Amino acid sequence: xxxxxxxxxxxxxxxxxxxxxxxxxxxxxxxxxxxxxxxxxxxxxxxxxxxxxxxxxxxxxxxxxxxxxxxxxxxxxxxxxxxxxxxxxxxxxxxxxxxxxxxxxxxxxxxxxxxxxxxxxxxxxxxxxxxxxxxxxxxxxxxxxxxxxxxxxxxxxxxxxxxxxxxxxxxxxxxxxxxxxxxxxxxxxxxxxxxxxxxxxxxxxxxxxxxxxxxxxxxxxxxxxxxxxxxxxxxxxxxxxxxxxxxxxxxxxxxxxxxxxxxxxxxxxxxxxxxxxxxxxxxxxxxxxxxxxxxxxxxxxxxxxxxxxxxxx
Numbered sequence: 001x002x003x004x005x006x007x008x009x010x011x012x013x014x015x016x017x018x019x020x021x022x023x024x025x026x027x028x029x030x031x032x033x034x035x036x037x038x039x040x041x042x043x044x045x046x047x048x049x050x051x052x053x054x055x056x057x058x059x060x061x062x063x064x065x066x067x068x069x070x071x072x073x074x075x076x077x078x079x080x081x082x083x084x085x086x087x088x089x090x091x092x093x094x095x096x097x098x099x100x101x102x103x104x105x106x107x108x109x110x111x112x113x114x115x116x117x118x119x120x121x122x123x124x125x126x127x128x129x130x131x132x133x134x135x136x137x138x139x140x141x142x143x144x145x146x147x148x149x150x151x152x153x154x155x156x157x158x159x160x161x162x163x164x165x166x167x168x169x170x171x172x173x174x175x176x177x178x179x180x181x182x183x184x185x186x187x188x189x190x191x192x193x194x195x196x197x198x199x200x201x202x203x204x205x206x207x208x209x210x211x212x213x214x215x216x217x218x219x220x221x222x223x224x225x226x227x228x229x230x231x232x233x234x235x236x237x238x239x240x241x242x243x244x245x246x247x248x249x250x251x252x253x254x255x256x257x258x259x260x261x262x263x264x265x266x267x268x269x270x271x272x273x274x275x276x277x278x279x280x281x282x283x284x285x286x287x288x289x290x291x292x293x294x295x296x297x298x299x300x301x302x303x304x305x306x307x308x309x310x311x312x313x
Contacts, residue, residue, distance in 0.1 A: 058286035077287035109193025131191035138251030
């Protein structure tokens, strides 16, 4: 047998061996993927998706935590929910809360980040001070601001005294309670927004900024025509995360007003808690939770569908 014949005869076993080795490598890769991914996927299914499914089921029932089993009532919770004037007011308060908190936080955050990027004396200390509220418990911050807003002894009274006016009863007045909570929520979250924007600004390509200066662009033109468009991926990220966080706001409301006075600070998240754990109306609360989930899904989808098209990477 010649060498050529031996090579031809041996082609099939060699090819089979290589195919078998390749198949084993793929199986080993799938096994490693399953080993690392499946525990995480299992935890996500148990602690994220299963509660959503269970909440959706409870929204079609009537239950008070005491009865052995929830009683199925169909769409009654949803019909009562959307027929309720108080729930429509809750939705309106939630819209105002989300729009104001997200909008002002983004505007103030990018403005602060622009100041921090100038590297003025004391910038590092000021940056740390502004970011600190983000990592402090919301309940602790609310307790401090309750003292600040106290009409008799609070620090806010001094600002009104300076202009000859009397301090309002911030958290006890239906006209001032929501603005008070908005101030606290924005103050707590703007530090995070500014730090994220600052990190993004520090990563901008210096050659693009230098080219804008050489073309004669002033500071405002450079900021509005160059920096802001380059920050669009960061803005897109912050709009989504801050919108979700605003919808889920709870601790500040719980400590400062408890949804009052007269429901003036009852957002959707507080409504869900109130119905379930204060009024033991679990099905009604679950219906509100489902509405909140659908609203967040719609907002996120719209953001990905329209806002992302204007994001410049």
